[in-house]
Amino acid sequence: MQHFISVHDLEQPLAMLYQAQKFKKDPLMARQFGQGKTLGLLFFNSSLRTRLSVQKAALNLGLSVMIINVNQDSWNLELEDGSIMNMDRAEHIKEAAAVIGSYCDFVGVRAFAKLENRAFDYQEVILQKFKQYAGVPILNLESSSLHPLQSFADWLTLEEHRPKHRPKIVVTWAPHPKALPQAVVNSFLEWTPLMNAEIVLTHPKGYELAPKFVQNCTIEYNQEKAFEGADFIYAKNWSSFKHYGQVLNQDASWRITTKKMQLTNQAKFMHCLPIRRNVIAEDAVLDSSYALHLQQATNRCPTAQAVLFQLLSNLKNNH
Numbered sequence: 001m002q003h004f005i006s007v008h009d010l011e012q013p014l015a016m017l018y019q020a021q022k023f024k025k026d027p028l029m030a031r032q033f034g035q036g037k038t039l040g041l042l043f044f045n046s047s048l049r050t051r052l053s054v055q056k057a058a059l060n061l062g063l064s065v066m067i068i069n070v071n072q073d074s075w076n077l078e079l080e081d082g083s084i085m086n087m088d089r090a091e092h093i094k095e096a097a098a099v100i101g102s103y104c105d106f107v108g109v110r111a112f113a114k115l116e117n118r119a120f121d122y123q124e125v126i127l128q129k130f131k132q133y134a135g136v137p138i139l140n141l142e143s144s145s146l147h148p149l150q151s152f153a154d155w156l157t158l159e160e161h162r163p164k165h166r167p168k169i170v171v172t173w174a175p176h177p178k179a180l181p182q183a184v185v186n187s188f189l190e191w192t193p194l195m196n197a198e199i200v201l202t203h204p205k206g207y208e209l210a211p212k213f214v215q216n217c218t219i220e221y222n223q224e225k226a227f228e229g230a231d232f233i234y235a236k237n238w239s240s241f242k243h244y245g246q247v248l249n250q251d252a253s254w255r256i257t258t259k260k261m262q263l264t265n266q267a268k269f270m271h272c273l274p275i276r277r278n279v280i281a282e283d284a285v286l287d288s289s290y291a292l293h294l295q296q297a298t299n300r301c302p303t304a305q306a307v308l309f310q311l312l313s314n315l316k317n318n319h
């Protein structure tokens with residue numbers, strides 16, 4: 001694995017899962033593996049879990065970590081080729097990526113969708129330019145359209161709670177006041193073929209996702225019907241893909257409640273966090289024994305560690 005941009009970069013997904021399970025049991029089992037190597041982490045957007053879990057995973061492997069909040073701590077970056085840079089952007093991504101690549105052995109990048117121009121967002125311009133100009137492996141810390149580190153932690157969490165039968169996983173849209181990216185839900189759907197489960201996606205009309213992400217799931221517009229017999233409820237808000245970046249409704253009847261959870265097969269509740277309480281899901285759901293959101297967050301460490309371990313192994317083999 002040279003880069004970790006999406007699930008498609010995994011050469012042996014099951015081996016990665018086992019590696020994450022091993023790191024969960026014994027986080028320091030390879031504590032010198034990364035000695036002398038440096039991981040750079042670049043954030044164009046806010047983060048709590050990704051920032052801390054990747055840092056923790058790196059420290060467990062003996063890596064050095066450097067973090068920068070781009071646009072706040074450093075210079076505003078120009079992304080367009082050939083632009084005349086006489087406005088507010090002081091540095092071009094070509095130079096910035098090359099410089100960072102010369103200081104770091106690999107680089108993690110978080111750059112959310114701006115939700116203004118669908119084609120631009122889905123081309124993953126920032127990530128691709130880093131890949132092109134940094135000259136080192138790139139790690140996706142949530143890009144415009146994908147969040148593979150989250151999906152990997154979700155997969156580990158699902159495996160820890162897998163019922164004896166083939167589970168039914170329902171991915172449900174839930175209301176939110178702001179326009180959010182589609183990255184988490186796209187990415188989760190992209191990882192579901194690894195999960196040996198029936199996947200049902202439920203959302204209001206107008207919230208259809210990009211066709212390439214919904215090939216392995218059934219779409220059910222009636223949320224209550226979708227919940228019947230579910231073993232896992234994965235809640236997430238996203239803004240419209242079709243009417244790109246728009247909030248089409250904030251219909252509170254889509255909120256996850258204990259009453260709705262009773263329609264399921266004693267389903268576990270999942271969310272990637274951060275979550276707005278009593279908007280996406282009510283307190284009683286988040287404070288219940290069937291809520292897995294904190295376990296998902298915990299699992300961000302061993303899964304990130306497995307990814308870093310694999311990238312490091314590849315680096316070492318190539319030198």
Ligand SMILES: NCCC[C@H](NC(=O)CCC(=O)O)C(=O)O
Nearest residue numbers: 142178180181183184272273274
């Ligand atoms: N990394 C996990 C999710 C990040 C982002 N959520 C947010 O921006 C929530 C912000 C808010 O609730 O105001 C998203 O949906 O992609």
Ligand SMILES: NC(=O)OP(=O)(O)O
Nearest residue numbers: 047048049050272273
């Ligand atoms: N779930 C997740 O990626 O959280 P952060 O946005 O806080 O990193």
